[in-house]
Amino acid sequence: MHEITLTVNGVLRQAEVPARRLLSDCLRHDLGLTGTHVGCEHGVCGCCTVLLDGEPVRSCLTFAVTVDGRDITTVEGLAGTDGTLSPVQRAFAECHGLQCGFCTPGFLCTVTALLRDNPAPTDEEVLEGISGNLCRCTGYQNIVKSVHRAAEIMAEEP
Ligand code: FES
Ligand code: FES
Secondary structure, three states: EEEEEEEOOOOOEEEOOOOOHHHHHHHHHHOOOOOOOOOOOOOOOOEEEEEOEEEEEEEHHHHHHHHHHOEEEEHHHHHOOOOOOHHHHHHHHHOOOOOOOOOOOHHHHHHHHHHHHHHOOOOHHHHOOOOOOOOOOOOOOOHHHHHHHHHHHHHOOO
């Protein structure tokens, strides 16, 4: 077993994990953060996406021991400490960018990083940016709308 320390959503967390513990399982089972969803568990669907030092990664392809000492943001960390939803979360709610919601935590993390790096993406850039996240329900149109709406909200709220 290995003792690891992670900063998760701004809080220092410790866990004792076997060497092969996936980060997704560590977050969900060891740290109780079940907002990160697990679908395919082999790097295809993107629903397990979290931010590792600000960059989107598939937590099902990441061993927890390899991120010892690093900074992780999960979907639980996107809202403000007072519970105010982030612009991306608000836009997805407003534009119906979700149906069953299973894929949503991954999309929210991916889009948060996408808009940080490109605050006014074109349709093509949005599609490229979310191409690693699969959704079985929405047909993607409302997700693309949500990304543009989030960009608008972020531009209005410095
Ligand atoms: S659960 Fe990680 S990519 Fe599907
Ligand atoms: S909202 Fe159901 S899988 Fe995306």
